[in-house]
Amino acid sequence: MVCEWICEHWIISSVTALSFLVFIVRILTPRKRKSVPDNVVLLYSFPRATFAPNASPFVLKMETYLRMAKIPYETDGSVVFGKKDKIPWITLNNEDIADSYFGIEHINKHFNVDLDHKLTPQQRATSRLLEKTMEENTFWATIVHDRLFDYFDESMTLHKVSTLFKLYFKYYYKPLIEKYRWGHGIGRHSSEEIRHIGATDLRAMSAMLGEKQYFMGDEPTRVDATMFGFLCLHIFGMPAEASCHKLLTSELQNLVQYVYRMKEKFWPDWDSYVVNPDKKEN
């Protein structure tokens, strides 16, 4: 009876069987990991983007930090998720460390680096407040909200996402993030409330930067890696209509100038890491 059904519905049966086979083969064949020399960090990231070296603010944070601390590294942009099911993560001397915060802590210990060594305890505290605000709150209210919810179609166009991937983002990824947002808490607010939350955060950050060159003074410190990683995407990685982009470019000029300052200092080779960069005026 089963055989009869399979023969009658041979298309769906063969598609199911093939998918199953592919799945088994992928599980059984261990992925060959890229090898790097000792004491060189291997940074697992997403592929390079068309508007910035990466579309992920956490990847940009980590990569900018590695450049600031002058740590040798290579990247693997083939989308391999770490043990906490996220990207970025790193491998250093065969040890895997997931999460950008713990990755940086580990790198600091291993290479005996401390970009904050000139800061007072109060300044280190301020640095942490800024970092956590950006990563645990502003990120959700601006980048995630504008990209996936308020300006979904425009973001897909900017990121040059293929039709197939667009379906994946729209019918799988977006509902998943909707659930994540609800669990986080921020997803319970209306769109207008979320935009307000993001705007108050960005204005506070602009006030804290003031007229300084970098967030903690005349020299860049650890928090600048985070602030640059996230703010540069507000400028380069968001559609022009996005509220967070408009707020920065119209009202918070010091943050825009800060981004260009960091970009010039730590990413002079920005264009070579961007895939087919757009020729539009920045």
Add this chain to the structure above:
Amino acid sequence: MLSLIVLILVSTVSILLFLKAYRNNKHGNIEPIAKNVVRLYQFTACRPMPSCSPFVMKLETYLRMADIKYCNDFSMKFGKRKAKIPWIELNGEAIEDTSFIIDHLNKVFHVDLDKNLCDDDKAKSHALKRMLEENTRWASITGVRFQKAEYISHTLKAANLPSYLYLLFRYVLAGKVHKDMYKHGIGRHSNEEIQSIAIEDLKAVSAVLGSKKYIFGEQPSTIDAAAFGIISNIIYGNPPESSLTLYVKNNFQNLISYVERIKENFWPDWEQRCVH
């Protein structure tokens, strides 16, 4: 067989809907409240402190600091839109989420606890609030109270809930809390990593406070309500034997004195509010 399953499903759904309607109806006949008096919806009274929710403590402390008249509603009614506690009703309008509530109350009652702060301090106050509420509370409160069986048991007793709910807490609520933490992101770390995150956050708060009376000087400002809500819960609301609470008691003396100070100044009725 199929009809039996359908019958069971339909009856379960009907019973649940009936219970929900009954509960809503029961609370439909609330005494009317005077104009310009806030009705604060919060959890039922707890044992070790007036409320084991950092956001309830934040909001109620703020109402006391700002001298705004309010009455408490302990009926465990969750906010309609955002499904959370605390929330308020003022002059017939319901507002949810403590940050939006405080903004609204500031506007209605012309209150500004931050009027003496310079722009830089206002920005710092904002960032400190975000760190405490979007990061520290997960690592130091949510992440601790549901960590293991003894802690879950303590959380249940502290919330003054009957012990027959223990299994529900352990196997249903704890699971939901861990899922929420996973969705937030912080739940992907190990317990030791989560504790290190909490300690680093509290180190930052302690450094910002220093030897001052309140975070920004001699007078309390809005951030003190938020900071008090969270830190008082770590000290009084968490299982006392949990390693983070012990670490805070041994290493952050200024945070302990700070919490005691706010408790003395704004919660003279602390003992009466606790369940004994």
